[in-house]
Amino acid sequence: MQAVHSAGPALRALRRKQGGFGLVEVGVALVVMMILAAFVVPAINGYLIESKVPSVAGELQRYIARTKTMAEGSGNLPYASITTANNLARAMEDSNVIRVVGTTVAHNLGGSGTGTNGTITVGPASLGGGAAGSAMALTLTNVSQYACPSLATTLQGVAEQITINGEVIKTLGTNNEQGNYNHLIAEEECVSGDNNTFVFTTR
Numbered sequence: 452m453q454a455v456h457s458a459g460p461a462l463r464a465l466r467r468k469q470g471g472f473g474l475v476e477v478g479v480a481l482v483v484m485m486i487l488a489a490f491v492v493p494a495i496n497g498y499l500i501e502s503k504v505p506s507v508a509g510e511l512q513r514y515i516a517r518t519k520t521m522a523e524g525s526g527n528l529p530y531a532s533i534t535t536a537n538n539l540a541r542a543m544e545d546s547n548v549i550r551v552v553g554t555t556v557a558h559n560l561g562g563s564g565t566g567t568n569g570t571i572t573v574g575p576a577s578l579g580g581g582a583a584g585s586a587m588a589l590t591l592t593n594v595s596q597y598a599c600p601s602l603a604t605t606l607q608g609v610a611e612q613i614t615i616n617g618e619v620i621k622t623l624g625t626n627n628e629q630g631n632y633n634h635l636i637a638e639e640e641c642v643s644g645d646n647n648t649f650v651f652t653t654r
Contacts, residue, residue: 497597500560504598506548507558508605511571511589514542515609515653518587530575530654531584539573539589560602561645562593569593569645576652578611579623586611586654594647600637602649607632610651615640617648 518538522529536554543549543556550557555570562569569592576588589610594602603613603620611629613621618640621632641647 500595500597501601503548503559504601504605507560508602510543510546510549511606512609514539517542519653528582528584530587533573533575533587535572539571558591560598561595567592578652578654581654586652588650588652591649593645594649595645596641596643596647599641599647600634603637604634606651610653612652614650615647616642
């Protein structure tokens with residue numbers, strides 16, 4: 452009878468140890484997890500956007516090369532009638548990295564991808580004193596800071612002029628040769644958030 456009585460406190464102590472977490476402990480754990488999420492989630496999102504840049508840039512490089520090839524022998528204004536709906540959206544409709552909904556082309560590097568937010572458009576442009584339509588301009592709106600300036604660096608080989616947020620970071624040389632590109636200047640022009648607008652002009 453004495454042995455059974457002495458086992459009672461040990462059994463109660465064992466049950467207390469197996470009882471799980473208290474309300475305060477759970478609350479502290481949740482607060483710690485929320486603080487970590489506040490820092491980790493944006494970093495992961497930034498990494499995901501940055502990792503898309505080579506794929507998006509590759510699609511745009513192919514589009515530019517294909518469009519330039521088709522424009523050869525079309526006279527002095529080969530891009531006079533180029534539009535997003537009739538040219539860019541059709542060329543990108545089978546892309547698995549650039550999203551096309553109707554005539555809206557979304558780059559998926561920031562912004563919502565609707566209206567003019569986070570989209571790509573193409574239109575006639577002038578370059579080196581030429582008339583409008585002698586060149587074409589690709590405009591990307593609401594590009595994330597995480598894609599900037601690597602997007603400009605990746606596409607600088609196929610564009611004679613590049614602007615970021617209205618500032619020219621690459622232009623034609625004095626004799627219409629390829630100008631110089633400096634990634635440090637491009638980086639200076641990039642701003643925080645999904646607030647960067649790129650214009651790539653080529654002929």
